[in-house]
Amino acid sequence: MxxxxxxxxxxxxxxxxxxxxxxxxxxxxxxxxxxxxxxxxxxxxxxxxxxxxxxxxxxxxxxxxxxxxxxxxxxxxxxxxxxxxxxxxxxxxxxxxxxxxxxxxxxxxxxxxxxxxxxxxxxxxxxxxxxxxxxxxxxxxxxxxxxxxxxxxxxxxxxxxxxxVPPGTPAPTRAGGERAAVPTIVVDVDLVAEERVDLLLGALPAVAAALPGLRVEILGTGPDRDRLRRLTGDARLAGTVTLHGRATDDDRDRWWRRAWLTVSTADGGGCGSRLLTAAAYGVPSVVLATSGARDFVRAGRTGQVAESCDQLPATLTGYLTDLRDEEVADRAAETCRSWAGRFTWERSAALLAGVVEHEIRVAGSDLARRRSARSDIATLVRLPEGGSVPAGSLRPTDEVVAADGQVSVLLNGCDEVDAVGVLARLGITGARLRLAGHDDLLAGPHPLPPALAGPSHRRPLAYDRG
Known part of the structure; x- marks a missing residue:
């Protein structure tokens, strides 16, 4: 392989x-x-x-x-x-x-x-x-x-x-700590305008009215902190929201173990690492349906997606109410850990290393640049039992995963016709192939477990097929 x-x-x-x-x-x-x-x-x-x-x-x-x-x-x-x-x-x-x-x-x-x-x-x-x-x-x-x-x-x-190249996350953890006795939202965030934390604060009065005892712990600092502190002075949020400032790793560990839920209102895709870190602790997420954020939530399994800011209060209230049930919370936590386990920093480092090596090799090559311009297309290949890929035979940007007796290959920059040619060159027969989808690109070519499989919350991506 x-x-x-x-x-x-x-x-x-x-x-x-x-x-x-x-x-x-x-x-x-x-x-x-x-x-x-x-x-x-x-x-x-x-x-x-x-x-x-x-x-x-x-x-x-x-x-x-x-x-x-x-x-x-x-x-x-x-x-x-x-x-x-x-x-x-x-x-x-x-x-x-x-x-x-x-x-x-x-x-x-x-x-x-x-x-x-x-x-x-x-x-x-x-x-x-x-x-x-x-x-x-x-x-x-x-x-x-x-x-x-x-x-x-x-x-x-x-x-x-x-x-x-998705971010990685720490290894999923179960040891130590107990979930807070009252509904608790923990948000670890850079306090910058792009994170739109004010949208969360605007949704909270309605949630706090429906769920007495609600706690919202916001970890992090940044240039938007003073403005957000003024917003938390709203009388309807008294005793609900705390801005803790910069947190140590030990602080984060303690808060994640107490959290019921985390929230992202960011637009622009920079929140994936935080959502995955929360998931590694068994903490589900509620996000707005924005680019980047919605990719890292399996709606109905590792969290919920609010289609608009107007829906955010009802989504938060409904999901926190569901999470009062210990069986629901335990099931969500187990699914979150399984999801987070698909994202490792080793994989992220390897994927970006492939991009680096590819760009070094193709520098100045018109043919190579023409092929790499099709980077949005990828083909997923499942090799037959006992199949393998000769070392050094694929592009640096391709991904090969062997797990549970199955070898899966993600051929980047290839449609099905190209993939057939690649397999013929390698002498591989009996393989199954199809155009790669959203989940293959995000979580890797190995199949998702049943608890995570199926459609995730996403809008159609016009460039999935090139």
Whole structure:
């Protein structure tokens, strides 16, 4: 069987973002980069992470083998160029501010834009002009879910290859702690405007009136904290909502073990990691039907989806009422843990490593770029019993999973006709294949267990089929 590529071993990777994992404002985007790159470093990749300076932080630091430089992009790359620093690829998580930067580091290298959150508004004409044609048509991008990719296609009209690399989550846990005695919502969130926490606060008076004793514990900090604190001063929320500020890992662990439910009102797809972390603790979710968020909830099994803000109070009240029943709560918790178990940081690191290796290989190749422009198409292959895939025979972006005696393969950039050709080249006969769907792209090619199988809550994605 062809093993999953765990890391771009032997490569030198430059990561650029607004913050690093130690910054006071670091959030889910930084956690995503950190978890993936620390797996890479452990497997032999050299990773340099560049951010602007941070108060009271050293300019240079090594963390878990990752070299951190906090001197701003231009100053850092100039320093690295003087020291002979050369990179094989750039991961741009800054929102596209690295145009032209690779050449400043010594030579032209592939740039992969990591879009942890889909911008709420498309770039205007001036922004598209400044980004340049290459950024719109050639640069590879990474989205965290199929609906986020669809949003980038439809709303932002991005034309280049966009690969889906979902976040991971800690191993599901059962040990220790008891659920709170009263309905308790725990929200671990970056307090920024894009998270739209004010929508949750606006829904809570009706929920609190229907469920006396309701507690809402909000963990996290950010520039929106003062405004949200004023909103919690509403007399109807007295004794209901607490803004705890930045939480330690121990704090989060304690609150997740007490939680009945978590909520996301975000738009733009950056909340997947938090929803999966809650699920790993057996905590279901209520989300608005927005891109990204709805991908990570199995409606009716690991949570509920409110179609609009107007429906949010009734959805929260109804679901919390259902969760008063211990059997319902236990069943939801078990299903949540099963769902979270499909998402690991090892898989995330391997998927992004495949994208990195692919982009390095195809740099400058018109044929390869033409094929990768079909990144939204994928074919799922189930090999016959005893079947295997020769090592090194597939593209770096393909995914092979062997579990329960079944080998499943996700061939990215291939329709059924292409897949037949791939199987013929490998000498594989008797395989079953079909176009990959939403769940295959998100959770991997291995079949979901019965408790999770079946349609999830999602709107049709026009780009599922290319």
């Amino acid at each position: 062809s093993p999953r590529r765990p890391a771009p071993t032997g490569r030198q990777v430059l990561v650029m973002s607004r913050y690093d994992i130690r910054h006071p404002h670091a959030g889910d985007a930084e956690r995503y980069l950190y978890e993936i790159t620390r797996h890479w470093v452990a497997a032999g990749t050299e990773v340099t992470w560049v951010t602007p300076g941070a108060p009271d932080a050293p300019t240079a630091q090594t963390l878990d083998g990752i070299r951190l430089y906090r001197a701003g992009p231009l100053g850092t790359v100039a320093r690295l160029a003087r020291d002979g620093g050369r990179f094989d690829v750039v991961l741009d998580a800054t929102g596209g501010s690295t145009d032209g930067l690779p050449r400043g580091a010594g030579r032209s290298v592939p740039v992969i834009e990591v879009l942890h959150r889909v911008p709420r508004q498309p770039a205007g004409r001036l922004g598209r002009f400044l980004a340049g044609r290459r950024s719109r048509t050639e640069r590879a991008r990474v989205a965290l879910s199929p609906s986020a990719r669809h949003d980038l296609r439809r709303r932002h009209r991005l034309q280049g290859p966009i690969f889906v």
